Amino acid sequence: MRILIADDEPLARARLAALLGECANAELVGSVGDGEAALAACAELKPDVLLLDIELPGHDGLGIARRLAALPAPPQVVFCTAYEAHALEAYELHAADYLLKPVRVERLREALKRAEALRGGAGAPRAYLAARMGGELKRVPLDEVIYLLADDKYVAVHHSGGVLLIEDSLKALEQAHPERYARLHRNCLVPVERLLGLKTLADGRIVARLAGTEAAPEVSRRNLPALRRLLRES
Structure with missing residues (x-):
């Protein structure tokens, strides 16, 4: 999979790049530090997956995801952020996953696997509610909600x-x-x-x-x- 990183922190971009080196079939095609550059790189490089921070100069990550969703073949978006508060909105935008920093390689592999399945047509993105349990962020698919x-x-x-x-x-x-x-x-x-x-x-x-x-x-x-x-x- 062709992967683009968008994060305004150079150390965060470097860490994600290093983690991608431990993920099978992951090819890093670009790394950018602001919202405008992320949109331009998506148009030029056409990545399969965008690892996207929420807090970005220019356009925030949620705004970028909304704009990408209007494209005929948008990349799968995996949010990588320090903030839990935007998880619900992220899943309503059909993000493939929502990773909290510091990102662990096991979670990154899981997110890429999910993104690859969605990209390959294994199923439409599911909508989720985001909840906390024991200090961890949990996802509840909407079709599993009873009341x-x-x-x-x-x-x-x-x-x-x-x-x-x-x-x-x-x-x-x-x-x-x-x-x-x-x-x-x-x-x-x-x-x-x-x-x-x-x-x-x-x-x-x-x-x-x-x-x-x-x-x-x-x-x-x-x-x-x-x-x-x-x-x-x-």
């Missing part, structure tokens, strides 16, 4: 592998994926494809039946009409 429950300043992501906490608000998630989620009440979103039906309990409360779990989140009266319409139309 989202707001709890104080965090949102609990109940998914097929357990529960993780993210710092994004329900409102931000709803705006980022307007067709994906249905709101049960002010503190709960569920993926539309998980919503099987509604059930009225003996005490008059209404709960949702969801695929993949026995949990039955409560439905507010305010959101009930919209959910009934959704179920009729689906």
Whole structure:
């Protein structure tokens, strides 16, 4: 694979170049230090993979990824950054991976393998939610999310592998994926494809039946009409 590095720190570029030397089938075709140079190098060199820092002079990494996504055959983007905070937006831009500095060679190999699979048409990039667990950044594919429950300043992501906490608000998630989620009440979103039906309990409360779990989140009266319409139309 032909790989381009874009990072404003010379030592970071040198470290990534050295790590690429330990990765099979990785050919370094260029190394640049700002956003304009990254865009120009992508146009000229046509790399298969771009190892991209978030904080760059000229254009930040997220802006570069957005511009590259409009190309007919963009490179797979692997973010290499010291900041966890942009992970959600990065995955919404269909980044192949998101590596935290200092980058370990094992993670770089994994990221390149994922980028190669995506580039080779092994599947469309999956969208993810980014969560922290034990000090590490974890990814939860959107199709594994069962429901989202707001709890104080965090949102609990109940998914097929357990529960993780993210710092994004329900409102931000709803705006980022307007067709994906249905709101049960002010503190709960569920993926539309998980919503099987509604059930009225003996005490008059209404709960949702969801695929993949026995949990039955409560439905507010305010959101009930919209959910009934959704179920009729689906």
